[in-house]
Amino acid sequence: MLHVAEAARVSVATVSALINGTATVSPELSQRIEQAIRDIGYKRNAIARSLKMGTTRTIGLTVPHITNPFFTDVVSVIQQAFDRAGYAVMLCCTDEDLNTQDDQIRLLLDRMVDGLIVARVGDGAILKGIVDDANVPVVLLDRICEGVDTDAVVLDNQRAVFDAITYLINLGHRRIGYITGTSDISPMHDRMTGYSEALRAAGLPVAEDLVRSGNFHEIDGYNATMQLLSLHNRPSAIFSANNPMVIGTMKAIRDIGLSCPEDISVACFDDFPWSDVFQPQLTTVAQPVQAIGEQAANLLLDRLAGNRDAPPRKLVLKGRLMIRNSCRPLGAIAQSVSA
Amino acid sequence: MLHVAEAARVSVATVSALINGTATVSPELSQRIEQAIRDIGYKRNAIARSLKMGTTRTIGLTVPHITNPFFTDVVSVIQQAFDRAGYAVMLCCTDEDLNTQDDQIRLLLDRMVDGLIVARVGDGAILKGIVDDANVPVVLLDRICEGVDTDAVVLDNQRAVFDAITYLINLGHRRIGYITGTSDISPMHDRMTGYSEALRAAGLPVAEDLVRSGNFHEIDGYNATMQLLSLHNRPSAIFSANNPMVIGTMKAIRDIGLSCPEDISVACFDDFPWSDVFQPQLTTVAQPVQAIGEQAANLLLDRLAGNRDAPPRKLVLKGRLMIRNSCRPLGAIAQSVSA
DNA sequence: AACGCTATTCTAAACGTTTCGATACTGTCA
DNA sequence: TGACAGTATCGAAACGTTTAGAATAGCGTT
Numbered sequence: 001m002l003h004v005a006e007a008a009r010v011s012v013a014t015v016s017a018l019i020n021g022t023a024t025v026s027p028e029l030s031q032r033i034e035q036a037i038r039d040i041g042y043k044r045n046a047i048a049r050s051l052k053m054g055t056t057r058t059i060g061l062t063v064p065h066i067t068n069p070f071f072t073d074v075v076s077v078i079q080q081a082f083d084r085a086g087y088a089v090m091l092c093c094t095d096e097d098l099n100t101q102d103d104q105i106r107l108l109l110d111r112m113v114d115g116l117i118v119a120r121v122g123d124g125a126i127l128k129g130i131v132d133d134a135n136v137p138v139v140l141l142d143r144i145c146e147g148v149d150t151d152a153v154v155l156d157n158q159r160a161v162f163d164a165i166t167y168l169i170n171l172g173h174r175r176i177g178y179i180t181g182t183s184d185i186s187p188m189h190d191r192m193t194g195y196s197e198a199l200r201a202a203g204l205p206v207a208e209d210l211v212r213s214g215n216f217h218e219i220d221g222y223n224a225t226m227q228l229l230s231l232h233n234r235p236s237a238i239f240s241a242n243n244p245m246v247i248g249t250m251k252a253i254r255d256i257g258l259s260c261p262e263d264i265s266v267a268c269f270d271d272f273p274w275s276d277v278f279q280p281q282l283t284t285v286a287q288p289v290q291a292i293g294e295q296a297a298n299l300l301l302d303r304l305a306g307n308r309d310a311p312p313r314k315l316v317l318k319g320r321l322m323i324r325n326s327c328r329p330l331g332a333i334a335q336s337v338s339a
Numbered sequence: 340m341l342h343v344a345e346a347a348r349v350s351v352a353t354v355s356a357l358i359n360g361t362a363t364v365s366p367e368l369s370q371r372i373e374q375a376i377r378d379i380g381y382k383r384n385a386i387a388r389s390l391k392m393g394t395t396r397t398i399g400l401t402v403p404h405i406t407n408p409f410f411t412d413v414v415s416v417i418q419q420a421f422d423r424a425g426y427a428v429m430l431c432c433t434d435e436d437l438n439t440q441d442d443q444i445r446l447l448l449d450r451m452v453d454g455l456i457v458a459r460v461g462d463g464a465i466l467k468g469i470v471d472d473a474n475v476p477v478v479l480l481d482r483i484c485e486g487v488d489t490d491a492v493v494l495d496n497q498r499a500v501f502d503a504i505t506y507l508i509n510l511g512h513r514r515i516g517y518i519t520g521t522s523d524i525s526p527m528h529d530r531m532t533g534y535s536e537a538l539r540a541a542g543l544p545v546a547e548d549l550v551r552s553g554n555f556h557e558i559d560g561y562n563a564t565m566q567l568l569s570l571h572n573r574p575s576a577i578f579s580a581n582n583p584m585v586i587g588t589m590k591a592i593r594d595i596g597l598s599c600p601e602d603i604s605v606a607c608f609d610d611f612p613w614s615d616v617f618q619p620q621l622t623t624v625a626q627p628v629q630a631i632g633e634q635a636a637n638l639l640l641d642r643l644a645g646n647r648d649a650p651p652r653k654l655v656l657k658g659r660l661m662i663r664n665s666c667r668p669l670g671a672i673a674q675s676v677s678a
Numbered sequence: 679a680a681c682g683c684t685a686t687t688c689t690a691a692a693c694g695t696t697t698c699g700a701t702a703c704t705g706t707c708a
Numbered sequence: 709t710g711a712c713a714g715t716a717t718c719g720a721a722a723c724g725t726t727t728a729g730a731a732t733a734g735c736g737t738t
Contacts, residue, residue: 048694387724
């Protein structure tokens with residue numbers, strides 16, 4: 001900017017005024033300055049600007065795994081929303097690791113991001129500390145956090161799973177295996193509650209041997225399913241509370257020589273774009289990913305626009321049960337077996 | 340830092356020296372300073388540091404679509420690699436749009452990113468201009484660019500498709516439909532060449548009516564497939580040069596009342612993690628996503644480490660044909676039809 | 679006691695912006 | 709003609725660091 005000012009024989013203050021339109025600049029000088037900008041190929045340095053202004057027009061986004069299609073979709077929507085609003089997005093993947101998440105959030109705050117969208121990992125204590133210190137608005141995504149009082153957008157996980165399990169029960173299933181992620185995050189807890197509530201509502205027992213947990217990866221789903229299928233009295237249906245794990249479930253079913261839905265019914269949380277073309281067509285609980293991403297972006301953009309003091313807002317969206325052909329009425333199975 | 344210096348009764352220079360280890364500081368002052376840092380909860384401001392140092396320890400990454408599993412995986416690997424190296428990643432999705440890409444790259448450069456990894460869109464002219472101006476190292480990903488002389492990591496697309504098409508020919512297919520993305524990017528061009536070369540090598544004609552193009556989305560694959568299937572003399576196999584589009588292909592096949600592989604064989608570029616559990620199990624060309632991401636990260640990290648003047652390096656990796664059950668020998672189909 | 683050496687610490691100038699208050703100019707009106 | 713208001717421009721400080729070079733202190737030598 002100094003060079004531009006010199007070339008146009010004006011002060012840097014005038015150049016700044018013209019660029020930002022913060023004061024009127026005479027046509028004559030405007031022209032000289034614009035010419036100089038073109039000649040020199042001047043680009044405003046956003047870093048220097050950020051330092052002075054105290055704002056970076058950049059937000060931080062952390063998710064556990066970007067390869068999980070749910071997060072991929074949400075990240076994509078959020079990225080687009082902030083792109084439109086002229087913000088850049090710094091993306092971090094915590095890989096479900098608490099320390100990584102910690103480090104990354106600190107890294108983002110050091111870089112003076114203007115806001116944070118966090119699909120948190122682990123318990124919220126440390127996150128709470130960081131968020132309280134940092135003076136930036138934070139939106140919690142997918143996973144809320146006891147004691148961290150801030151904007152959030154989540155699914156009504158309990159209800160969604162309740163509906164899915166009830167659907168299985170209505171098909172005649174009585175022993176329903178359940179594969180969950182680590183239970184220290186709210187969705188896993190709420191989904192588990194949905195599972196037990198549905199059983200309880202139908203007067204069925206919650207059998208401990210039917211519940212397995214893993215760490216969100218395909219291999220965890222595989223191992224959990226292997227255990228369920230080798231049970232003395234194996235379940236007739238399996239619900240996977242997370243979608244990378246259901247791939248593992250399907251592999252385990254295949255490897256053990258069974259097939260879905262003939263021998264075992266399967267349903268899971270989170271939809272896939274290909275769910276209704278490949279066989280078996282998985283029955284899933286679809287999250288409104290578009291809405292989740294947009295709402296999260298809107299909440300944060302609203303805070304960034306200056307609405308700092310409004311009380312925390314918590315948006316709870318509804319899941320939708322997508323019924324396809326991966327779950328069979330139990331009567332039909334009995335028939336085909338006895339035939 | 341000023342407050343810390345005051346609290347510890349030293350100068351800011353000494354605080355800086357201690358924090359960065361750039362000069363020896365007596366144990367006594369060190370202790371006072373560390374205490375003050377803790378008391379105040381001081382965090383170094385990375386923006387001010389960037390301004391002074393001329394480096395942000397942040398890189399920019401732009402891809403066409405993050406929801407395309409290929410890019411999702413590559414982004415994930417790259418993110419991890421830079422995270423390990425202490426860099427932040429700014430992610431942009433260009434949505435296959437030239438202007439968006441332009442704006443985003445400028446945005447990233449304004450923010451003084453230290454380097455850029457670009458899966459480019461459209462023709463390279465503008466990109467070339469930007470890259471030449473900007474004084475940062477650039478690595479091209481997946482798609483190279485005539486005239487832009489910089490590091491790149493790409494697949495041997497021609498060979499990969501040649502092998503896949505040859506496989507189909509060996510199964511007895513003679514009319515093989517081909518669905519491509521827009522041909523202004525190198526992989527689409529090279530894949531198309533692989534297709535024609537394979538046909539030519541087998542002495543088969545390249546029929547224009549068998550080649551359709553779309554804009555990388557599922558819907559484009561759907562439309563292209565609909566056209567191919569309503570051809571008077573429809574193909575016995577379809578190869579989709581891109582993986583979101585193959586979902587559209589499968590939907591079209593289903594909607595038109597055919598089935599794969601019984602009525603029509605399908606293969607595509609890019610693998611899915613679930614390819615070998617759901618039916619039909621797609622035959623695909625798998626890219627070594629892990630290697631692609633790592634190599635791209637390494638190339639850039641190497642430049643960032645100071646190796647600026649080495650000549651541009653172009654890494655060409657090999658694809659791998661994953662043969663599953665979505666393609667049938669044509670003889671078998673003939674038999675079952677005549678039976 | 680004066681000297682030089684080393685180890686430690688500090689002063690002050692950058693980095694590239696924004697912005698407040700000051701200044702200079704122009705024209706209007708009493 | 710002089711005071712005044714309004715407009716256009718500028719000088720300089722500030723944002724929070726890093727760093728070159730100057731200053732100081734401590735200490736062994738001669």
